[in-house]
Structures are given as structure tokens and as C-alpha cells.
Amino acid sequence: MAAVAIPLEIAGLSFFAVTLALGVLAGALSETDDHPRGRVKSLALKVLSFGVSSLSVELLRPWPVLLGLGLGFSTIVFILAGGTGERYRGVTFGAILIGIYAMIGAEISPAWYWQPILLPGGALIYGIISLGLLYYRPYRLLDEQLARGFLALSGYMEEKSSLFPSDKIQQKQIRGRLALLNVEMVNTLERIKEVLNSYRDANETDQRLALRFHYFMILQGLHERAASTHERYDLLSNESTNREVVEISGHTLHELSHAAKKFSDSLLLGTSFSPPASLKWVVEALSARLEQLGLENTHPVRLLVGNLTRASISFERLTEKPENSVLPRLSRDNRSLLQRFKSQLSFQHPRMRYAIRLALCFWVGFFISEFFNIDKGEWIVLTILFVLQPSYSATRRRLFQRVLGTITGIVAGVLIVKFLTLPGQVFLMLASAFLFFAWLKRQYSVSVIFITIFVLCAFNLISSRGVLVMLPRLIDTLIGAFLALGTVRFLWPQWQYKRLPGLLSAGIQKNISYLSAILSEYESGTSDDNLEYRIARREAHQADNAVALAWQDMQAEPRKYSKFRQKAFKLTHLNHALLSFISAFGAHRELEKPASSMLLSIGKEVLHVFDDESSMQDRVDKITTIVHEVQKILQEELQPLDRQQFILLYNIADIERQLLVERNKPEGEL
Numbered sequence: 001m002a003a004v005a006i007p008l009e010i011a012g013l014s015f016f017a018v019t020l021a022l023g024v025l026a027g028a029l030s031e032t033d034d035h036p037r038g039r040v041k042s043l044a045l046k047v048l049s050f051g052v053s054s055l056s057v058e059l060l061r062p063w064p065v066l067l068g069l070g071l072g073f074s075t076i077v078f079i080l081a082g083g084t085g086e087r088y089r090g091v092t093f094g095a096i097l098i099g100i101y102a103m104i105g106a107e108i109s110p111a112w113y114w115q116p117i118l119l120p121g122g123a124l125i126y127g128i129i130s131l132g133l134l135y136y137r138p139y140r141l142l143d144e145q146l147a148r149g150f151l152a153l154s155g156y157m158e159e160k161s162s163l164f165p166s167d168k169i170q171q172k173q174i175r176g177r178l179a180l181l182n183v184e185m186v187n188t189l190e191r192i193k194e195v196l197n198s199y200r201d202a203n204e205t206d207q208r209l210a211l212r213f214h215y216f217m218i219l220q221g222l223h224e225r226a227a228s229t230h231e232r233y234d235l236l237s238n239e240s241t242n243r244e245v246v247e248i249s250g251h252t253l254h255e256l257s258h259a260a261k262k263f264s265d266s267l268l269l270g271t272s273f274s275p276p277a278s279l280k281w282v283v284e285a286l287s288a289r290l291e292q293l294g295l296e297n298t299h300p301v302r303l304l305v306g307n308l309t310r311a312s313i314s315f316e317r318l319t320e321k322p323e324n325s326v327l328p329r330l331s332r333d334n335r336s337l338l339q340r341f342k343s344q345l346s347f348q349h350p351r352m353r354y355a356i357r358l359a360l361c362f363w364v365g366f367f368i369s370e371f372f373n374i375d376k377g378e379w380i381v382l383t384i385l386f387v388l389q390p391s392y393s394a395t396r397r398r399l400f401q402r403v404l405g406t407i408t409g410i411v412a413g414v415l416i417v418k419f420l421t422l423p424g425q426v427f428l429m430l431a432s433a434f435l436f437f438a439w440l441k442r443q444y445s446v447s448v449i450f451i452t453i454f455v456l457c458a459f460n461l462i463s464s465r466g467v468l469v470m471l472p473r474l475i476d477t478l479i480g481a482f483l484a485l486g487t488v489r490f491l492w493p494q495w496q497y498k499r500l501p502g503l504l505s506a507g508i509q510k511n512i513s514y515l516s517a518i519l520s521e522y523e524s525g526t527s528d529d530n531l532e533y534r535i536a537r538r539e540a541h542q543a544d545n546a547v548a549l550a551w552q553d554m555q556a557e558p559r560k561y562s563k564f565r566q567k568a569f570k571l572t573h574l575n576h577a578l579l580s581f582i583s584a585f586g587a588h589r590e591l592e593k594p595a596s597s598m599l600l601s602i603g604k605e606v607l608h609v610f611d612d613e614s615s616m617q618d619r620v621d622k623i624t625t626i627v628h629e630v631q632k633i634l635q636e637e638l639q640p641l642d643r644q645q646f647i648l649l650y651n652i653a654d655i656e657r658q659l660l661v662e663r664n665k666p667e668g669e670l
Contacts, residue, residue, distance in 0.1 A: 001021045001433055002430050003125070003129075004122060005429070015108060015109070015114075016118060019119060021433070024123065026050070026094050026098050026122070027123030030046060032086055032090040035202040036131065038202065046095075048120075050094065050119055054115045056070055061106050071362055071366060072362050074096075076356060079354065079355035100382045104378045143267045143270075145188070149189060154261040157253050159181055160253055161251070175573065182576075183545040189538070196209075210327060211321065214321070218314050218317055220534065224586055229584055244289060248285060248286045249305065252282050252283060252312075253308070256279065274319060275312070279315065358385075375469070377476060383477045383480025391488070391553055393555075403478065405445040409450065414470060425461060426457075429453075432450040507543040510536075512607060517532060518585055523600055548576065554568065574655060575659065585645070599645055602646075602649060606649070620660045634650065
């Protein structure tokens with residue numbers, strides 16, 4: 001922005017300076033994480049779509065009806081095109097944004113052709129600079145995504161350390177926060193996978209890429225260990241004999257969190273990594289204290305300590321190079337772009353509903369702007385673009401963030417701009433743009449403050465009317481924000497209490513697939529982390545995240561649409577607990593020999609009850625019988641290794657029993 005704005009501002013060409021800066025802004029907002037070769041393709045698409053979008057606005061401006069129709073129908077096409085892949089999602093969003101920018105700037109443009117040149121030109125300049133930096137450090141984008149993954153893991157481990165020790169009430173609160181942190185963790189893993197596939201398509205033989213795959217595989221394994229639950233931690237905390245071990249386990253998780261944060265920093269800074277010495281010390285102290293207590297080999301605390309010890313070893317593996325350069329397979333969508341586009345052409349598809357909802361809201365906002373001749377009414381449409389989200393709860397959160405940020409930005413901007421000279425306003429505009437991007441992913445409401453100040457400075461530079469347009473901007477923001485909320489409230493809303501039963505069923509089904517994949521590895525006596533196993537694990541976490549997010553969204557919905565909250569909470573909590581116990585079962589599958597036939601047999605019985613189509617009460621009776629059967633087995637003399645696996649299987653079966661009992665209670669749709 002400084003490179004394009006300052007020289008033109010010095011030359012007195014404020015319109016050109018600000019319009020190019022807006023092109024840069026849109027180019028940066030629509031940038032995607034991709035291999036440099038993919039970035040070249042997306043940049044070409046971006047410049048082309050920006051040019052077409054801004055030119056269409058300029059050509060249709062004399063005919064508002066045609067402009068409004070074009071805005072709505074192109075929005076539907078762009079949103080569906082964005083659903084075909086991550087590379088196109090950013091480009092199509094940017095094309096919609098550029099079209100609205102062109103509508104705002106049309107009346108002050110010296111000629112109809114300047115915006116279709118300057119807006120794509122700004123995006124092109126930004127893209128060239130960004131590409132130059134990327135070619136200088138071609139793995140920077142991948143390292144950033146991996147760093148986000150390890151940072152998310154650090155946050156999850158830090159929160160989980162609070163469980164050691166904890167009581168039953170504390171556990172519920174902590175596990176609620178862990179479920180939401182797990183959403184971020186799984187989403188980050190998905191983004192890393194997409195970027196890895198992008199880099200793999202471009203260059204599969206690069207040793208540096210093999211090293212990043214090595215990091216990703218370790219990150220997935222660490223996540224499985226972090227998500228594991230071995231026993232009810234309030235029961236472990238209440239036993240005076242192992243209270244100290246439980247406390248040291250909490251310290252160990254804290255040190256593991258610190259190690260993950262340190263590795264994240266090393267990826268961002270390009271420095272070498274070595275595990276913190278404190279991690280080694282605390283793991284040694286934990287093992288020594290465990291031996292001093294003389295707990296039997298079958299004690300649940302030993303499972304916990306073993307899991308933490310293996311996690312610390314994983315961080316040591318981060319300092320090693322991969323044993324071979326053969327890249328592991330990662331799941332991917334192999335459908336063609338046309339097939340992906342066609343799959344969305346159904347009114348039942350959530351993206352199609354969102355696209356139609358957004359287009360209709362644009363039309364209403366555009367009609368209000370034109371019919372009432374509202375000053376700077378295009379900001380109504382711009383506000384709708386940023387506020388309207390696929391769900392009611394997300395839209396409601398974004399509304400308050402947008403309105404609060406806009407009001408704060410107007411007050412702060414007006415007070416500051418009055419005391420600044422022209423160079424000071426240019427500097428404030430650039431500083432506001434920088435701070436906008438710095439806060440965009442961290443706190444949206446704060447980023448809105450700075451983008452509002454940016455707009456104020458931009459209009460002040462162009463026409464000395466920055467302060468005067470702030471009141472219309474606030475009014476337009478309020479109109480657009482409440483239009484967005486009303487649209488998602490009344491047009492085909494999907495209240496979460498209706499979605500939760502289906503999401504819970506899907507979550508349980510994915511947990512079944514995950515447990516089945518674990519039993520297959522137990523049966524073969526391997527722990528290869530093969531593609532089928534990793535897909536089952538990832539899908540189980542994604543399904544659990546969908547349940548957790550639906551439950552969270554339910555809290556923000558109108559109370560009359562938030563039925564069965566208490567039962568929904570219990571089922572959501574139990575589903576997450578089931579995943580945690582299954583994760584522990586998977587984390588301890590490194591067996592020296594194939595699992596016993598008895599363990600495999602009972603594990604398959606548990607799976608069979610999940611898939612059983614008999615009545616709910618019959619299924620409850622069957623799983624209760626299995627729970628009692630495992631209890632009897634645990635009273636017998638077993639090898640320590642077998643006993644540990646049976647303890648984990650007992651926990652899985654018991655949680656399944658609780659899930660079935662809760663679902664069997666007659667409380668309406670849930």
C-alpha cells in the first residue's frame with residue numbers, strides 16, 4: 001500500500017492512490033495458502049475476475065435494475081465456484097468484494113475505465129510482491145500452517161493440564177473448553193493437509209517437503225495422545241496414593257504445551273529446535289515418582305504416564321530427519337471442478353442456501369439504497385457481505401462485532417483525523433491497514449475499528465469528506481447488519497436442535513469406524529498410522545466438532561428454538577467422552593504382539609451393539625451385559641498389557657451404555 005499510495009499522493013492523485021490501495025487490500029484479503037505455482041494460477045484468476053467484476057459495475061451503473069440483478073446472480077455463481085476448492089474460495093470472495101468497492105467509488109471516479117484498471121492493478125501489484133517473497137522462502141506458507149497446528153496443540157495441552165488434579169464439576173467446565181479447542185485443532189489439521197497436497201502436486205521429490213510431512217504425521221499422533229482419556233480424572237485425583245503423580249502429570253502436560261509452542265516459534269523463525277530440558281526433567285521425575293509408589297502394572301495412572309512419556313519422545317523425533325523420502329498418502333477430493341460444482345446444485349446443500357440467502361439480502365439492501373437514495377448506500381451491501389454468515393449464531397456474533405467496531409472506529413477516527421496534516425492522514429491510513437490485518441484473525445471487532453479508520457482517511461484524502469461520511473457509514477452499517485440478521489433468521493433457518501440428532505448419529509457412526517480401524521491394527525499387531533486409520537481418526541474428530549459447534553450455536557439462538565438444551569448437553573458431552581476414550585485405545589496400540597482373541601472378540605461385540613438395529617432398550621441390555629463381562633475379566637489374572645487394554649475397552653463400553661440410556665429417555669426429538 002505504501003509503495004502505490006505514497007508516490008501518487010505526493011503527486012496529488014488521491015483517487016488513484018486510494019483505489020490502488022483498495023485493490024491491494026482486496027488482493028490480500030482473498031489470498032490463499034498455496035504452493036508458488038498454484039499462487040501464479042490464483043493470481044491470474046484473481047486479476048481476471050476483479051477486472052470483470054469492476055468493469056461490469058461501471059458498465060451497468062446507468063441501469064440500477066440490471067446492476068442489482070447482476071450483483072445477486074453473480075454472487076450465487078461466485079459463492080458456488082468458491083465451494084469447489086480453497087484456491088477458488090478466496091478469489092471468488094475477492095471478486096464480490098471488488099464489485100462492491102467499485103459501486104462505492106463509481107461516483108467519484110474521473111472516468112468509467114479507471115476502476116477496472118486500478119482495482120485489479122492493485123491486486124496484481126500485491127500478488128507480485130507476495131510471490132517474490134514466497135519464491136524467496138517457498139516453504140513459508142507450509143511452515144506457517146504447521147506452526148498454527150503446533151500452536152493449537154499447545155493451547156489444547158495447556159487447557160488439559162488443568163484436569164490434573166480436578167474434581168467432577170471442574171472437569172465439565174474444562175472439557176467444554178477442550179471441545180471448542182479441539183474444533184480449532186482439527187480445522188488446522190485439515191488446512192495443513194490441503195496445503196501439503198498443494199505442495200505435493202508441485203514437487204513430490206523435494207526432501208524439504210518430506211520433512212514437513214514428517215512434522216505433520218507427528219502432529220497428528222500428538223493430537224491423538226492429547227485427546228486421549230484413560231480414566232475419570234476426578235477419581236484418579238481423589239486417590240491420595242497417586243495424588244502427587246497426578247499433579248506431576250499436569251506439570252508434564254504444561255511442559256509438553258511449552259515444547260509445542262517452542263517448535264511453532266522455530267518454524268516461524270526458521271531456527272533449529274531442541275526439546276526444552278525442563279520437559280526431560282519432569283518426565284524423568286514423573287517416572288521416578290511412579291516407581292517409588294510401587295503401583296501395580298495395571299493401575300490406570302501407568303497408562304496416563306506411558307502416554308505422556310511417548311508424547312515427550314515424539315518431540316524428540318521432531319529433531320530427526322524422516323527415515324525415507326516416500327511421502328505418506330493423504331486423503332483428498334479427487335472429483336473434477338465440474339463435479340464439485342454440480343454437487344452443490346441442490347437447495348438442500350448448505351452452500352447453495354447460503355448463496356441464495358446472501359443474494360436475496362444483497363437485493364433488499366440494494367433496493368433500500370436506491371429507493372430511498374441513501375448517501376453511500378453501497379455500504380449496506382458491503383456490511384451484509386461481512387456480517388451474513390451461514391448460521392444464525394455466527395451472524396449474530398458478527399453483527400455485534402461489526403457494529404461495536406464501527407462505532408469505536410468512527411469516534412476514534414474523527415478525534416484523530418482532525419489533528420492530522422495530509423502526510424499524517426496517509427500514515428494513519430497505512431497504519432490502520434496494517435493493524436486491520438494484524439487483528440483480522442485474532443479479534444474481528446478490533447479489526448473493524450481499524451478498517452473504519454482506514455475508510456475515514458481514504459475519503460478524507462479523496463474529497464476531504466471523510467468525517468462527513470462517517471454518520472452515513474454508521475447508519476448503513478446498522479441497516480446492513482440487521483438485514484443480515486433478519487435474513488438468516490427468517491429464510492430457511494436451520495435451528496440446531498433439529499440438526500443435533502443427525503449430527504449425534506453421524507458422530508457415533510464415525511466413532512464406530514475409528515474404533516473398527518483401531519481393532520484392525522490391534523489384530524495385525526501393527527501401528528502403521530496408515531491412510532485408512534488416519535481418515536477414520538480425522539472423520540471422528542470432525543464429526544465430534546460438528547456436534548460441539550452445534551451445541552455452542554444453540555446457546556445463541558432464540559430460546560424457543562433451543563429445545564432440549566439439558567439433554568443435548570449430556571449427549572454432546574458423552575459423545576466427546578467416547579471419542580476421548582477411543583483415542584486412548586488408539587494411542588496405546590503399539591503392541592509387541594497381536595492383541596488377545598478375547599480382547600478382539602469383545603471389541604467386536606461393542607461394535608456390533610453400535611450397529612445393532614434392534615430396539616434401543618435391547619441395545620442397552622446388550623451393552624450392559626458386555627460391561628459386566630469386562631468387569632469379570634478384569635477380576636482375573638491378566639498380563640499387564642492385556643489388562644490395560646481391557647480397562648480402556650471397559651471405559652468405551654460404559655460410555656456407550658450411558659449414551660444409549662440417555663438417548664432412550666423419552667424427551668422429544670432428541
